[in-house]
Amino acid sequence: MPLAACRLAVALTVLIVAVPAAAQAPPASNPFFEEWKTPFGMPPFERIKAEHYAPAFEAGIAERKKEVGAIASNPAAPTFANTVEALENGGLALAKVSDVFFTLTGAETNDALQAINKEFAPKLSALRDDVLLNEKLFARVKTVWEAREKLTLSVEQKKLLEETFKDFVRGGANLAPEQKKRFREINQELSVLGLKFADNLLKETNGFRLVIDRKEDLAGLPPALVSAAADAAKAAKLEGKWVFTSQAPSILPFLTFAENRDLRKKILDGYTSRGDHGDAFDNKASLSRIAALRSERARLLGYKTHADFVLEENMAKTPAGVYGLLDRVWAPSLAMAKRERADLDAAMKAERKDASLEAWDWRYYSEKVRKARFDLDDKALRPYFPIDRVREGIFYAANRLYGLTFTERTDVPKYHPEVRVFEVKDADGSFLALYTVDYYPRPGKRSGAWCGRIRPTWLKDGKDVRPIVTNVTNVSRPAGDAPALLSLEEVRTLFHEFGHAVNGFVSRVSYRSMGRTSRDFVELPSQIMESWALEPEVLKVYAKHWKTGETIPLALVSKIEKAGTYGEGFRTTEYLAASYLDMDWHALPEPKEMEASAFEKASLGRIGLIPEIVVRYRSPYFQHIFGPGGGYSAGYYSYIWSDVLVADAYDLFREKGIFDKATATSFRKNILEKGGTEDAMTLYKRFRGREPSVEPLLVKRGLAEPKP
């Protein structure tokens, strides 16, 4: 700690003295041009200022261009090492600044960072095109690719060669000059539009708040939520009032407990109309344009649709493969949702004869019915889920499964005081990774939850570089004098993101890009981790009352088990509807800009979504698919695809014992450690001994009866 504090003091002095001449500051004062001597090589966040990024990006881009030029014009004959491996292992200066920058634009952004992002997104997109559309370079890669049968390469190297060659082809290397020009233009425009979409959404999310000034309007709300809303009001200089937001920890309990029906409607409307106000922050025109441009780009490359282009790389392979799975789960899921609707409507009619169930009533009556039927309610559960104990439970599961141990480190730089850092060691005591958690919502944080990395794992000059993995979430803050007390859903979220993190900790790959797996396989490690969260054997370890330390009563555990699939009709239906919407946007037969509202209505109408359930993400705030990079475009279905694998794989753990060493070791060796070094189905079959079946998923979600 003293070292970091001392550095901070020095940096401040320099900054104060150098302010008028900041633009001409010598590069030596820019942390991106230094070797980091911090513990574990963590970026020295406290010294990194907004003005350091642009010069670092410029230098990184220039270095990458020079490297690529040298590889392309190498007079030596192309080999795996001087072409494919050289390309893969370069770009280190750019990676150094990018890893920090994109961690912060997700978790702790501000106007300055957003302006830099706007400036560099098109430049980075152009750089990628410069590499992939470089003809001399592609000729070399192609030569190596064509000689692949004669080369002596490891399994991972073969995969790297294949992926590199495909990257070029999918990146437009085979296009005619005129097409290449258009291809570049499309990528430029997409990079700007994705960013605009995300910026608008952040402004819209932060821009909405429900201010309550009459105490009676708080009726039904849990004390912790009221206290958090009072804190939020204080922070907004509205002392004495209560502020609720469209962030999950605020809106979800509000919709679940607020007795005032008009206010429930108001907060839900605020949430669902984000990006849809017809003003400067409206996202409809941008997203229609994004979908049309993606369609045009796919056709340039010879694909029917953007979905065809994306899915070729995934386990699902084709749009028909995705729609096939969605259709199979949709019918029983919608039927279950309709039964739930009838139930909830009856509960509502018992209270007020004149009204029928609407979208803003669903969670409220769902909670009431759950309480009546299973005697289980959110308010009774939360005291057993203080966040630090939940994390201990997560670490416990990882220890039982893989022998991992965790030690908190307070001597490591952080990008925000709320971040906590842990050193992760393997069963034999060797260092595996650094793990950071950042739990609570802030105005500079994107909504949702994700796993990222500040440093990837790979072999640098034969030396094993271990990763720095981040979990960023938006769960309930501590309120009043209580620690953060989580809902069951939030507990699942922490286990989920930790599952991704474990994947990163134990990953054993030689090349940075080989850590990535296909979109519909990557949710297997995360979703399977959720399975341990509610195992009675694990609950007993971590679910302890925050005040008394009392272990969660067995009666409550059995209530959780009994309530198991309650509400699954709603959950699966709102999710599947979003998956269909994503697929429909990306299976456009023509590159035509559609009117977003009408398109969405038609898409959801076609599958028969009932009006009482709102699709999980409406198009104007569907950041997964329209945000920067659009990582989940034609990919939101991945969660259900992976869950097929999860249900099928977890059956094996159930059969052998949830902490069975041999099964856990096989899961680690065959799946977690492998990353993208081999075909996903090959890896899965090596673990399971056969291909997965859909049945266990249907049973797990209560959509089919277990076979006798």
Ligand SMILES: [Zn+2]
């Ligand atoms: Zn995930």
